[in-house]
Amino acid sequence: MKRKIRVLVAKPGLDGHDRGAKVVARALRDAGFEVIYTGIRQTPAMIAEAALQEDVDVVGLSILSGAHMVLAPKVKQALNEQGMDDVLILLGGIIPDEDVPTLQAMGIKGVFGPGTPTPQIVKFILQELAEPVT
Amino acid sequence: MPLFNEEQQNQLRQERSRWENTTLAKTLAHKPERQSQFITTSSVPVRRLYTPLDIADSDYRRDLGMPGEYPYTRGVHSTMYRGKLWTMRMFAGFGTAEETNQRYKYLLSQGNMGLSVAFDMPTLYGYDSDAPEALGEFGKCGVAVSSLADMETLFDGIPMGEVSTSMTINSPAAILWAMYIVAAEKQGFPRQQQRGTIQNDILKEYIAQKEFLFPPTPSMRLVTDTIEFGAREMPQWNTISISGYHIREAGATAVQELAFTLADGFAYVEAALERGLDIDEFAPRLSFFFNAHNDLFEEIAKFRAARRIWARAMREKYAAKNPRSWLLRTHAQTAGVSLTTHQPENNIVRVAIQALAAILGGTQSLHTNSMDEALALPSEKAVTIALRTQQILAHESGVANTIDPLAGSYYVEQFTNQMEEAANDIFRRIAGFGGVIPAIEAGFFQREIADAAYQYQMEIDTHQRTIVGSNDYVDDEPIAIPLLKMDPAGYDRQIARLQRVRAERDHSAVQKALADLSNCARGTDNLMPPIIAAVRAYATLGEITNVFRHVFGEYHEPAYF
Amino acid sequence: MAHPQLNTLAGLVSALLAGNRRALARIISHIEDNTALAQPLLAALYPRAGQAHIIGITGAPGTGKSTLVNGLAGLYRQRRLSVGIIAVDPTSPFSGGALLGDRVRMRDLAGDPGVFIRSMATRGSLGGLAQATADVIMVLDAAGFERIIIETVGVGQSEVEIASTAYTTVVVEAPGLGDEVQAIKAGVLEIADIFAVNKADREGADRTVMALKMMLNLGIPDKYQIMHHGRMLPVTLPLASAPDQQWIPPVYKTVATQKQGISELLEGIEEHHRYLVASGRRQLRSHLRAATELRMILRDTLLDRVLAELGTAAIDAMVHAVAQRQIDPYTAVKQWVAAYNHRPTT
Structure with missing residues (x-):
């Protein structure tokens, strides 16, 4: 059986604007991925725990409140503490351009702003995961 | 008063088929249309041409009427913008109360006519700025207000009895309103003089925005308490702003926005009636808040249909006698979700078109988004352009010179009728669930919205829908607009103030006020008086909300797709 | 990689038994994806x-x-x-x-x-x-x-x-x-x-x-x-x-x-x-389940083997013939089994 790509979609922090997270979750489902949706108001610890139990390849975060520079690194740190430093982390939301390099340096590999066509996210995941796993 | 008689219709029918068989057929034969189907922003098919035949069933007096008269399709005032322009009300708030206070003073100096407070996430969720749940969220998408002291600072030097203030706050609306009331009283303005609006629309939180704290039943009690308190003590306050804006932003279509919002409105009316209030005692203080999206005519039709549906229901179904109870007065905001990160300057144009839709739709007040809001909170420069957009529409475009200028457009009138019919269908579906709250609990609204949002995105992804600068006309120019920078010392200043408040207040008074509040919450008396007492004693937002969390419990929703 | 031991059979099993949740999650994935490690993992864990x-x-x-x-x-x-x-x-x-x-x-x-x-x-x-x-x-x-x-x-x-x-x-x-x-x-x-x-x-x-x-x-x-x-x-x-x-x-x-x-x-x-x-029904239940499981696995294993032996072209041809009613499915399967039994020995 071909290995299925599993993706966790979560919203850390308080903001409840889940339109983007849900649209992306559905689009990834329609691209053939198994998407685990954990919903709004997730703490970094909850996200890392779910990522571990579900053994996902990708963690997709959605943050529209402007708290991304605090929350995204916390999620990354929580994942590392679980030994999941190899998981691909994506971030979508209202992210100023100037924050993107800092986020990428922290290991948030893909950053997607409003209006990103969903095939672009699918393509990014497939490219990143296609790299040989060491 | 039918708009066209039988004979006129017959002549037109002949005329139309002649045109279709000759002129049109000839053109289509050598040059087909650009697309096989044309759709609105909400994916509603649009016909090639509209004629009087499309509104043949309309009756002028029944369906349109005169401005300021039932059913208010043409507007709520008899002179509309010739008498008074809409209120240019820019939604603003970021960082500390000091920073936002400066922004308000700037906006007022630039011709902004009413204030509109954006609170930060922790405040919206009833957390103090130093709560662990507030991590990283302080001041990010609004101003932090954790106690009466913050509210006093926010309005320092702004006469609270002279300006009208709208506050976008929902789950903890009663608490923030109490802070405003007490702060204004301390400035010397009695309750009768205070003017403004609290959003206070909890149903749309369950439906779309998800900023709920408590389960629906106690939440509805809090809302009904504020409606009752407002009706008796605060004659110039709109105690609720029944909001379609967030429903639309979450992905709903125009007609879903319209129908879900009005259904929420009916639910509040029914809750207040059940409380024993007289319809004419509270209905004049209900206000609305709609989205103004890209599709000009669809939006105009939505605003016009909203007024007509509301007026009919209030008069016919709920038997309101006071004409002010029939009026649907609304605020509007341009569609945040339509803004693009790429080529952000294009957003100025989008906002102008959306603002035009709201004005032609007859809005009472308007916020125009800033071009940079898909990237960050707006800079002063961007806000100024957004405000100037309204001023240009008001003073240069000529659209404010006459009332409801698009009335009689076959397309707009037909679309208005179509909106009303489609909304009535949705009301029937909601009734089938047993009302708004059971429909929420069954996930009806949430699924409908998720489906519409997904369809819209698929239309963009498959290029059935063009978004300029985003999926077409794309360039690689770097984004070159300056973004808002917040004061990095703001957080510390906020925490210091909060700690000072907690240290300096009369502790036994706070404890007593919170205990009284808890007792009241367990009973059925109106919660506003004990909330006001707690606020006056400088109990913090978090402390008061915790009383409610304890008594009412917390609400979590399953995810619906 | 942070946990190289989680890439081997022995590493996964010992980590699982030591309460490592990542190992548990990985093992479940191996089974779901039916990787080469799936059957050895099941064999190692079954007695426990x-x-x-x-x-x-x-x-x-x-x-x-x-x-x-x-x-x-x-x-x-x-x-x-x-x-x-x-x-x-x-x-x-x-x-x-x-x-x-x-x-x-x-x-x-x-x-x-x-x-x-x-x-x-x-x-x-x-x-x-x-x-x-x-x-x-x-x-x-x-x-x-x-x-x-x-x-x-x-x-x-x-x-x-x-x-x-x-x-x-x-x-x-x-x-x-x-x-x-x-x-x-x-x-x-x-x-x-x-x-x-x-x-x-x-x-x-x-x-x-x-x-x-x-x-x-x-x-x-x-x-x-x-x-x-x-x-x-x-x-x-x-x-x-x-x-x-x-x-x-x-x-x-x-x-x-x-x-x-x-x-x-x-x-x-x-x-x-x-x-x-x-x-005593729990024991009965375990027996029934073991019987069902064995039967299912036996069926799947034999099926995979027979199908692999026949090859896609032969299968397609037979499906076509049955659909066209040139042959009935029972006779068709008899022919397949005969072909499998007479496969060239290596």
Whole structure:
């Protein structure tokens, strides 16, 4: 059986604007991925725990409140503490351009702003995961 | 008063088929249309041409009427913008109360006519700025207000009895309103003089925005308490702003926005009636808040249909006698979700078109988004352009010179009728669930919205829908607009103030006020008086909300797709 | 890589037995993806399983199963029993993807090291799903979870199959979903050991309870006879109990969102567990399951072998011939078996 790509979609922090997270979750489902949706108001610890139990390849975060520079690194740190430093982390939301390099340096590999066509996210995941796993 | 008689219709029918068989057929034969189907922003098919035949069933007096008269399709005032322009009300708030206070003073100096407070996430969720749940969220998408002291600072030097203030706050609306009331009283303005609006629309939180704290039943009690308190003590306050804006932003279509919002409105009316209030005692203080999206005519039709549906229901179904109870007065905001990160300057144009839709739709007040809001909170420069957009529409475009200028457009009138019919269908579906709250609990609204949002995105992804600068006309120019920078010392200043408040207040008074509040919450008396007492004693937002969390419990929703 | 030992069979097994949750999650993936490590892992873990009580929760969409699972697991944790949860949702037949959202309703269990939740998609074939689910249950069992709850959408035969891996099957009903008792239509009534009428604060709950009780009075055939249907291995089963010890499925009213009626339901599940053990039916059940499993694996293994021997071209040609009615399917299979038996020996 071909290995299925599993993706966790979560919203850390308080903001409840889940339109983007849900649209992306559905689009990834329609691209053939198994998407685990954990919903709004997730703490970094909850996200890392779910990522571990579900053994996902990708963690997709959605943050529209402007708290991304605090929350995204916390999620990354929580994942590392679980030994999941190899998981691909994506971030979508209202992210100023100037924050993107800092986020990428922290290991948030893909950053997607409003209006990103969903095939672009699918393509990014497939490219990143296609790299040989060491 | 039918708009066209039988004979006129017959002549037109002949005329139309002649045109279709000759002129049109000839053109289509050598040059087909650009697309096989044309759709609105909400994916509603649009016909090639509209004629009087499309509104043949309309009756002028029944369906349109005169401005300021039932059913208010043409507007709520008899002179509309010739008498008074809409209120240019820019939604603003970021960082500390000091920073936002400066922004308000700037906006007022630039011709902004009413204030509109954006609170930060922790405040919206009833957390103090130093709560662990507030991590990283302080001041990010609004101003932090954790106690009466913050509210006093926010309005320092702004006469609270002279300006009208709208506050976008929902789950903890009663608490923030109490802070405003007490702060204004301390400035010397009695309750009768205070003017403004609290959003206070909890149903749309369950439906779309998800900023709920408590389960629906106690939440509805809090809302009904504020409606009752407002009706008796605060004659110039709109105690609720029944909001379609967030429903639309979450992905709903125009007609879903319209129908879900009005259904929420009916639910509040029914809750207040059940409380024993007289319809004419509270209905004049209900206000609305709609989205103004890209599709000009669809939006105009939505605003016009909203007024007509509301007026009919209030008069016919709920038997309101006071004409002010029939009026649907609304605020509007341009569609945040339509803004693009790429080529952000294009957003100025989008906002102008959306603002035009709201004005032609007859809005009472308007916020125009800033071009940079898909990237960050707006800079002063961007806000100024957004405000100037309204001023240009008001003073240069000529659209404010006459009332409801698009009335009689076959397309707009037909679309208005179509909106009303489609909304009535949705009301029937909601009734089938047993009302708004059971429909929420069954996930009806949430699924409908998720489906519409997904369809819209698929239309963009498959290029059935063009978004300029985003999926077409794309360039690689770097984004070159300056973004808002917040004061990095703001957080510390906020925490210091909060700690000072907690240290300096009369502790036994706070404890007593919170205990009284808890007792009241367990009973059925109106919660506003004990909330006001707690606020006056400088109990913090978090402390008061915790009383409610304890008594009412917390609400979590399953995810619906 | 942070944990190179999690890439080997021995490393995974020893990490799992040491309580490493990442290893548990990885092993489940190996099984779901049917990797080269899957069978060796199952072989290594099989002897360690067999201790857990396995509870199936099934019911139509919208009955509130996940919230009920959340409540049950919370109560088990209060009793200091560890809980493994498998939430099964359908794979989209169009894309092969799946949207798994059951965790949203289980947020109360977050941060508890005594709970492990795994979302599973059905991924195509029906019988294969039941086997994969049984294998994942076995892994959680071997990892030491004392109660394993498997949640499935009760809409058809696949759920009946999955539920057959449980010792106690709870069928969840809710009033106001159209039919008075959805389980009748879905055909899962017979697999119920316990009924939960959830959302019992809603209108019509009492009617649903009445309808269920009436049906139970009409008499439900013994679940284990049902399971006995179809072809079994010719196997001697341990004797079941005397007929007077017959289990009558109880009906519980619950409001999962308010945590009402959950402890009564849990007591019912535990009571059924005790009944199974005392009556010898747990042992019977294990035998039946072993027989079914062996038969399924034997069938799949032989099938794979025969198909591989024949090759796609021959299969396509035969399918075409049968579709065109040039040959009947029984004769066709006879020819295939003959071809397989006379395959060239290497």
